[in-house]
Amino acid sequence: MGAQSGDPAAQVSPSAVATGPLFSPPEVSGGASAGLEVPPGPEQEPSGHAASRSWFSRLRHGLSRTGRGIGGLFVGAKVDEQLFEELETALIMSDAGVAATEQLLAALRARVRSDRLSEVAQVRLALRDILAEHLAPLEKKFPLGSALPLVVMMTGVNGAGKTTSIGKLANAFQRRGASVLLAAGDTFRAAAREQLVAWGARNSVTVIAQEGGDPAAVAFDAVNAGRARQAGVVMIDTAGRLPTQLHLMEELRKIRRVIAKADAAAPHEVLLVVDGNTGQNVISQIKAFDAAVGLTGLVVTKLDGTAKGGALAAVAAGSQGVRPVPVYWIGVGEGIDDLQPFVAREFATALVGGESLA
Numbered sequence: 001m002g003a004q005s006g007d008p009a010a011q012v013s014p015s016a017v018a019t020g021p022l023f024s025p026p027e028v029s030g031g032a033s034a035g036l037e038v039p040p041g042p043e044q045e046p047s048g049h050a051a052s053r054s055w056f057s058r059l060r061h062g063l064s065r066t067g068r069g070i071g072g073l074f075v076g077a078k079v080d081e082q083l084f085e086e087l088e089t090a091l092i093m094s095d096a097g098v099a100a101t102e103q104l105l106a107a108l109r110a111r112v113r114s115d116r117l118s119e120v121a122q123v124r125l126a127l128r129d130i131l132a133e134h135l136a137p138l139e140k141k142f143p144l145g146s147a148l149p150l151v152v153m154m155t156g157v158n159g160a161g162k163t164t165s166i167g168k169l170a171n172a173f174q175r176r177g178a179s180v181l182l183a184a185g186d187t188f189r190a191a192a193r194e195q196l197v198a199w200g201a202r203n204s205v206t207v208i209a210q211e212g213g214d215p216a217a218v219a220f221d222a223v224n225a226g227r228a229r230q231a232g233v234v235m236i237d238t239a240g241r242l243p244t245q246l247h248l249m250e251e252l253r254k255i256r257r258v259i260a261k262a263d264a265a266a267p268h269e270v271l272l273v274v275d276g277n278t279g280q281n282v283i284s285q286i287k288a289f290d291a292a293v294g295l296t297g298l299v300v301t302k303l304d305g306t307a308k309g310g311a312l313a314a315v316a317a318g319s320q321g322v323r324p325v326p327v328y329w330i331g332v333g334e335g336i337d338d339l340q341p342f343v344a345r346e347f348a349t350a351l352v353g354g355e356s357l358a
Contacts, residue, residue: 055340056350056357062276062303062332063350066094066310070127071353074120079112083120087127094310094351095279100317104130128352135316135344140297140326142341143269144178149226149234151259151266153219155252155289156273158240161301163192165273165331166235167199168339169299174203178232183222184209185255186239196237215239215251216258223262236267243288256293271328273299276307283314283322290323300342301331309351 060067070090077083084105091101107130108123117123144150156162163186170180182200184207186192193209200207206229208222219236226234238255241248259266272289274282282300289295303309316324327342349357 056346058332058338059303059330059346060350060355061305062307063309063347064305066090066308066351067353069093069353070351071124074124077120079118079120079123083123084109091310091313094308095314096310097280097283097314097317097319099319100134100310100313103317104134104313107134124352124354128348128354131313131351132345132348134313135348137324138298138312138316138327139342139344140328142297142328144173144176145232147265147268149181149223149231150178150268151223151226151263152233152235152269152271153256153259153267153293154235154237154271154273155293155295156240157242157275157285160240160273160275161331162240162273163195163199163237164334165299165301165329165339166196166237167203168331168336169329170199170203170205170233170235171336172339173233174205179229180205180233180235181222181226181229181231182207183218183234183236185215185218185237187211187213187215187218189239192237192239216255219255220258220262223259223266227263243285243292249288249292252289252293269296270294271297271299272325273301276300276303276309276311276330279308279311280314282311283320286315286322286325287320290325295323295325297326297328299329299331299339300327301339303330303332309347312347 070087073083073086073090088101088105091104092098096104104127108127111117111126111130112123115126117126154162154166166182170182173180180203182196182205184193184196187210190211193211197207197209199205208218208225210218215238222234222236236255236259238252239248241252243249256267256270270293272286272295274285278285286295286298300312312327315322318324329339330342330347331339346357
């Protein structure tokens with residue numbers, strides 16, 4: 001990669017830059033972008049009923065599989081041992097895992113005794129509150145503006161929705177007044193690069209890209225470009241990989257090390273994007289990526305009506321030795337505003353089939 005120049009802007013040269021609808025080679029030299037066209041940007045969710053639904057109603061729909069299962073247990077039921085046994089089964093089936101389920105039910109039993117709860121509606125509200133308290137340590141506000149640029153490294157397995165999440169977050173950061181620069185670190189899969197460029201065009205965001213090159217070099221160039229342009233956020237996409245692909249996990253470590261050569265404090269955030277439909281497999285993914293690159297946060301996607309959602313309770317409980325990594329955002333659909341900050345009380349209410357946050 002060569003020695004660093006005193007001028008950060010001079011270090012952008014190995015990678016091509018895409019901005020708006022076209023690549024812009026005049027900003028750099030030596031790029032391999034000729035002939036690449038930007039595909040049409042992803043369509044925004046149409047207006048109408050779906051778009052007008054509140055965020056909570058969308059979240060309720062996304063977690064309806066578990067919400068119906070748990071909520072249905074309280075219909076016509078009595079506060080007795082059978083109710084607790086059925087709740088135990090439902091929580092385990094929601095992917096909460098044994099450890100989290102035991103913690104939640106122990107707390108619920110204690111609450112029922114101490115508050116002398118005799119109505120199932122009271123017990124349901126108590127379960128919601130206990131679950132919200134259980135999930136609260138995962139709720140954390142993303143520190144936008146804490147560094148300039150704030151360098152964010154995005155990781156995840158194939159198909160988790162990583163690149164789409166980057167596009168949605170770029171839009172959200174811009175709405176909050178931050179300038180954004182993206183880096184296409186998946187250098188060998190043209191579709192991933194083109195998808196990120198499409199999001200860049202849609203959001204009028206510059207994309208640092210290089211065809212078939214070293215992903216660590218692209219990340220290095222992006223950080224230096226972000227510093228030179230005084231960008232608010234630099235988000236670096238990486239190729240999807242399985243935790244069992246040891247050589248690719250080592251590549252992630254290399255990318256992290258090289259980013260630190262461009263900015264000793266970076267990456268400031270290392271995020272793992274996980275598919276909300278993968279259940280307890282989320283635990284093994286978090287453990288593997290955390291061990292490799294030191295995660296600072298999660299983005300949970302595809303909570304779209306088929307996901308169970310209980311795995312976050314397992315994360316909060318530290319099941320199977322997993323570190324309870326904060327959840328910054330959760331996604332419930334394809335719309336650009338369907339990725340929202342994680343709020344424990346909202347999530348808990350939807351998970352037990354609650355109809356309102358009151």
